[in-house]
Amino acid sequence: MTDQPTQTERIIISVDAMGGDSGPSVVVAGIAKSADKNPKIGFILHGPEQVLRKLVAKRRVLDGRVVFRDCPDVVTMEDKPSQVVRSGKNTSMWSALEAVRQGEAHGAVSCGNTGALMAMSMLRLRKLPGVNRPAIAILWPSRNPHGFNVMLDVGADVRADAKDLLQYALMGASYARNGMALGRPRIGLLNVGTEEHKGRAELKEAHSMIADFSDQANFEFVGFVEGSDIPGNKADVIVTDGFTGNVAIKTGEGTANLIGDLLREAFKYSPLSRLASILAITSLNRLKKRIDPRRVNGGVFLGLNGTVVKSHGGADATGVSAAVKLAFTLAESGFAEKLAARVASTAALAQDAAHSASQSE
Amino acid sequence: MTDQPTQTERIIISVDAMGGDSGPSVVVAGIAKSADKNPKIGFILHGPEQVLRKLVAKRRVLDGRVVFRDCPDVVTMEDKPSQVVRSGKNTSMWSALEAVRQGEAHGAVSCGNTGALMAMSMLRLRKLPGVNRPAIAILWPSRNPHGFNVMLDVGADVRADAKDLLQYALMGASYARNGMALGRPRIGLLNVGTEEHKGRAELKEAHSMIADFSDQANFEFVGFVEGSDIPGNKADVIVTDGFTGNVAIKTGEGTANLIGDLLREAFKYSPLSRLASILAITSLNRLKKRIDPRRVNGGVFLGLNGTVVKSHGGADATGVSAAVKLAFTLAESGFAEKLAARVASTAALAQDAAHSASQSE
Numbered sequence: 001m002t003d004q005p006t007q008t009e010r011i012i013i014s015v016d017a018m019g020g021d022s023g024p025s026v027v028v029a030g031i032a033k034s035a036d037k038n039p040k041i042g043f044i045l046h047g048p049e050q051v052l053r054k055l056v057a058k059r060r061v062l063d064g065r066v067v068f069r070d071c072p073d074v075v076t077m078e079d080k081p082s083q084v085v086r087s088g089k090n091t092s093m094w095s096a097l098e099a100v101r102q103g104e105a106h107g108a109v110s111c112g113n114t115g116a117l118m119a120m121s122m123l124r125l126r127k128l129p130g131v132n133r134p135a136i137a138i139l140w141p142s143r144n145p146h147g148f149n150v151m152l153d154v155g156a157d158v159r160a161d162a163k164d165l166l167q168y169a170l171m172g173a174s175y176a177r178n179g180m181a182l183g184r185p186r187i188g189l190l191n192v193g194t195e196e197h198k199g200r201a202e203l204k205e206a207h208s209m210i211a212d213f214s215d216q217a218n219f220e221f222v223g224f225v226e227g228s229d230i231p232g233n234k235a236d237v238i239v240t241d242g243f244t245g246n247v248a249i250k251t252g253e254g255t256a257n258l259i260g261d262l263l264r265e266a267f268k269y270s271p272l273s274r275l276a277s278i279l280a281i282t283s284l285n286r287l288k289k290r291i292d293p294r295r296v297n298g299g300v301f302l303g304l305n306g307t308v309v310k311s312h313g314g315a316d317a318t319g320v321s322a323a324v325k326l327a328f329t330l331a332e333s334g335f336a337e338k339l340a341a342r343v344a345s346t347a348a349l350a351q352d353a354a355h356s357a358s359q360s361e
Numbered sequence: 362m363t364d365q366p367t368q369t370e371r372i373i374i375s376v377d378a379m380g381g382d383s384g385p386s387v388v389v390a391g392i393a394k395s396a397d398k399n400p401k402i403g404f405i406l407h408g409p410e411q412v413l414r415k416l417v418a419k420r421r422v423l424d425g426r427v428v429f430r431d432c433p434d435v436v437t438m439e440d441k442p443s444q445v446v447r448s449g450k451n452t453s454m455w456s457a458l459e460a461v462r463q464g465e466a467h468g469a470v471s472c473g474n475t476g477a478l479m480a481m482s483m484l485r486l487r488k489l490p491g492v493n494r495p496a497i498a499i500l501w502p503s504r505n506p507h508g509f510n511v512m513l514d515v516g517a518d519v520r521a522d523a524k525d526l527l528q529y530a531l532m533g534a535s536y537a538r539n540g541m542a543l544g545r546p547r548i549g550l551l552n553v554g555t556e557e558h559k560g561r562a563e564l565k566e567a568h569s570m571i572a573d574f575s576d577q578a579n580f581e582f583v584g585f586v587e588g589s590d591i592p593g594n595k596a597d598v599i600v601t602d603g604f605t606g607n608v609a610i611k612t613g614e615g616t617a618n619l620i621g622d623l624l625r626e627a628f629k630y631s632p633l634s635r636l637a638s639i640l641a642i643t644s645l646n647r648l649k650k651r652i653d654p655r656r657v658n659g660g661v662f663l664g665l666n667g668t669v670v671k672s673h674g675g676a677d678a679t680g681v682s683a684a685v686k687l688a689f690t691l692a693e694s695g696f697a698e699k700l701a702a703r704v705a706s707t708a709a710l711a712q713d714a715a716h717s718a719s720q721s722e
Contacts, residue, residue: 080558143619155553158561192516192607197441200519200604227611231619243561244608246553247601250588251609252616258504258592259620262651266644273644280637283627290623 007065010042013327014105016096017047018074019112021314024048025055027111030320031066032059034328037321041328044099046071046092071095075112077313081119093117097124100306106331107307109298109323111315117308118156118301125304130343133157133164134303135242136310137175138249143233147290150176150185151230153242154249154299160241162205165189167343169210171302172237173219174342178335179300179326180236184218188225188235190244198224210239217342298323300330303343307336368426371403372692374685375466377457378408379435380473382675385409386416388472391681392427393420395689398682402689405460407432407453432456436473438674442480454478458485461667467692468668470659470684472676478669479517479662486665491704494518494525495664496603497671498536499610504594508651511537511546512591514603515610515660521602523566526550528704530571532663533598534580535703539696540661540687541597545579549586549596551605559585571600578703659684661691664704668697 015031017024024047031043042065045052049070056062071092075084088094093112099105101124110117118134127134135153142149152172153160160168169187176185189207191199196207207224214221222235227248230238240248267277277284301308307330311323330336376392378385385408392404403426406413410431417423432453436445449455454473460466462485471478479495488495496514503510513533514521521529530548537546550568552560557568568585575582583596588609591599601609628638638645662669668691672684691697 141616141619158553190608192519192604227608227613228615228618230612231615240608243553244605247551247588247605248608248612251591251613252588254589254592255502255613255616256620257589258502259617259648262648263624266648267641269644269647273641276637276639276641276644278637279640280628280634283630283634283637286630287620287623287627 005040007042007067010040010065011328011331012042012044012105013324013331014044014096014099014108015046015324016092016108016110016112017045017052018071018092019076019110019313020311021077021111022316024052026315026317027320028052028055028059028062029317030315031324032061033317033321034324035059035065036061038325038328041065041324043067044069044096044105046095046099047074048072069095069099075116077113079113079116081113081115084113084116085119085123088116088120094120094124097121097306097308100308101125107309107327107336109309109311109320109327111311111313111320111323113313114155114299114310117310121301121304121308125306125308128303128305128340128343131167131171131303133160133167134301135168135171136299137172137302138299140230140238140249140252141290142231144236145233146180146182148180149230149232149236149238150180151238151240151245151249152302153240153245155242155246156301158241158243160202162202162209165202165206165239165241166209166213167303168239169219169221169237170213170217170342171339172239173217174339175300175302175335176237178333178338179330182236184220185236186220186222186234187214187237187239188222188229190230190238190240190248191224191226194224194226196224206239298326300326302339305336305340307331366401368403368428371401371426372689373403373405373466374688374692375405375457375460375469376407376685377453377469377471377473378406378413379432379453380437380471380674381672382438382472383677385413387676387678388681389413389416389420389423390678391676392685393422394678394682395685396420396426397422399686399689402426402685404428405430405457405466407456407460408435409433430456430460436477438474440474440477442474442476445474445477446480446484449477449481455481455485458482458667458669461669462486468670468688468697470670470672470681470688472672472674472681472684474674475516475660475671478671482662482665482669486667486669489664489666489701489704492528492532492664494521494528495662496529496532497660498533498663499660501591501599501610501613502651503592505597506594507541507543509541510591510593510597510599511541512599512601512606512610513663514601514606516603516607517662519602519604521563523563523570526563526567526600526602527570527574528664529600530580530582530598531574531578531703532700533600534578535700536661536663536696537598539694539699540691543597545581546597547581547583547595548575548598548600549583549590551591551599551601551609552585552587555585555587557585567600659687661687663700666697666701668692
């Protein structure tokens with residue numbers, strides 16, 4: 001018999017069982033997948049306890065690995081963030097964040113309303129000292145050797161000034177080091193062209209600020225990159241404001257979905273093409289896996305006192321499990337503490353740099 | 362023998378033969394393709410006359426259909442727009458626009474430097490009365506019955522305020538009517554969510570201004586749309602600022618290219634998948650044609666006194682021919698005149714609306 005870690009030795013992930021499109025059964029199926037693969041993981045599960053206990057009881061692998069927190073209320077996709085932060089104390093989302101805040105869990109995962117989750121996270125976990133705007137970072141299929149780029153912000157805030165963009169670069173570099181094991185990540189700043197004279201004023205300012213920090217923050221700054229570099233191999237981390245980042249990922253996802261649907265149509269067209277699709281099924285499945293968003297499901301909230309992973313609202317068990325794995329990897333690497341230290345040490349320097357830049361103008 | 366129109370009865374397109382990545386031979390091959398398909402088209406060709414005469418002489422179909430304008434200089438992709446507008450008088454790009462300005466041609470096509478072409482077009486053709494910022498509109502593969510959406514602005518200007526976005530909506534609706542024969546196009550305003558409370562302040566303002574104009578400008582306003590709707594079937598015209606639009610199309614293109622490359626790799630993987638790719642080749646080619654950007658090559662500059670089509674710098678003969686066809690279609694429909702009339706009639710009303718909106722705040 002192998003020695004199983006006890007619940008106190010495990011890394012505990014706080015999981016909001018409610019608020020996703022498919023309900024708590026998919027979330028429980030997802031954590032069961034994670035538990036099966038990873039003996040070092042344990043859970044605090046938030047939602048209506050009676051319902052959750054029944055679902056968990058069906059999964060042997062979850063025996064003794066789940067603590068329940070009974071919450072009567074649910075944040076829906078339609079709820080406004082501003083209302084939820086006032087009246088959401090009895091929701092599973094609030095409770096899931098509270099477990100991180102109290103130090104009972106090493107990270108939180110939710111499939112719920114993104115805006116509400118960010119607003120609640122900012123209220124309960126608070127921003128790291130030195131961070132003005134937290135960001136949401138996602139992974140995007142790319143031509144990189146590791147197959148994915150980090151992009152941030154993809155929608156925490158619709159605005160970002162030059163200092164925010166510098167913070168995103170620092171946080172993104174830290175995430176790439178801890179979440180993707182890249183020693184010296186390449187950082188690119190998203191613009192409409194790669195020439196230094198192009199783009200908005202705040203981008204030119206951010207360009208010079210990020211360049212100044214590349215040595216001490218141990219990243220390589222590749223300068224301006226374009227939309228085509230998001231799925232490319234020029235940078236590992238793409239820095240942009242939350243409006244542009246959100247539109248870019250949704251355009252990319254939409255285009256990929258359209259191509260996928262047209263490809264399926266094309267293979268259904270004639271008996272010959274149907275035969276071809278049968279012969280090619282292994283290759284096509286390999287391709288599908290390579291760019292499957294479920295494999296990298298999870299936007300990470302950066303810049304808070306604690307790790308929060310936002311899983312896709314429509315995630316299935318595989319997707320939930322991927323989000324849980326991401327939260328686990330970051331918790332295991334001590335990411336939250338490293339990021340806090342990194343931001344604290346550079347925040348003062350960034351202010352100095354901004355100060356001297358404004359004086360020299 | 363069929364009656365061929367004479368050069369004076371033809372619709373004349375002014376073509377900049379230089380500045381593309383592949384040189385003038387591809388441009389001449391492209392106009393030859395157009396001439397072959399369309400007896401009603403004639404050309405004024407701008408560039409080094411000796412070189413161009415030799416290339417044109419090889420194409421029988423161009424006999425008597427090309428007038429040459431000798432220009433010693435070329436605008437390169439590296440030239441800065443601000444320099445080109447000062448010192449570019451002897452370039453083929455300048456000359457191509459001049460032919461439109463003088464009324465000798467019904468529209469211009471260039472494969473050259475986008476920024477330089479826009480700066481020169483604004484200087485020589487001038488903005489339409491009532492237009493603050495011209496825009497570049499492109500077609501994007503979508504789930505629409507007609508297969509493509511219009512998106513603007515995709516890079517004429519990195520900024521756009523609420524009034525500019527309203528102008529884009531009016532110009533995009535006019536373009537969809539004349540270039541795509543849509544009687545009452547559906548207009549969507551790009552945002553990070555579809556709820557009315559979301560997004561930047563100028564978007565909320567633009568939302569109410571565009572809604573106010575939908576009846577008199579004869580379009581249907583579908584409200585806010587997201588990046589996923591750019592390749593979707595919710596709107597025919599997607600309105601956004603040039604920064605966001607540029608990043609979105611480049612992200613979409615890059616993602617499509619990545620999927621295409623991975624698909625090719627997948628089909629090369631095993632003998633079975635290679636066989637499958639041979640069996641599926643007709644279906645795959647049909648798919649490729651459906652989303653081939655060359656078929657809809659050409660960004661149209663809207664808001665100027667005259668029609669200018671920017672062909673992709675890397676366009677091949679098929680791409681150049683598609684851009685020429687677009688310029689021809691718009692010229693034949695009297696688009697430039699209709700757009701000018703539309704903008705003039707609504708500009709005054711828009712100012713009134715903005716005025717009363719600011720008073721009511």
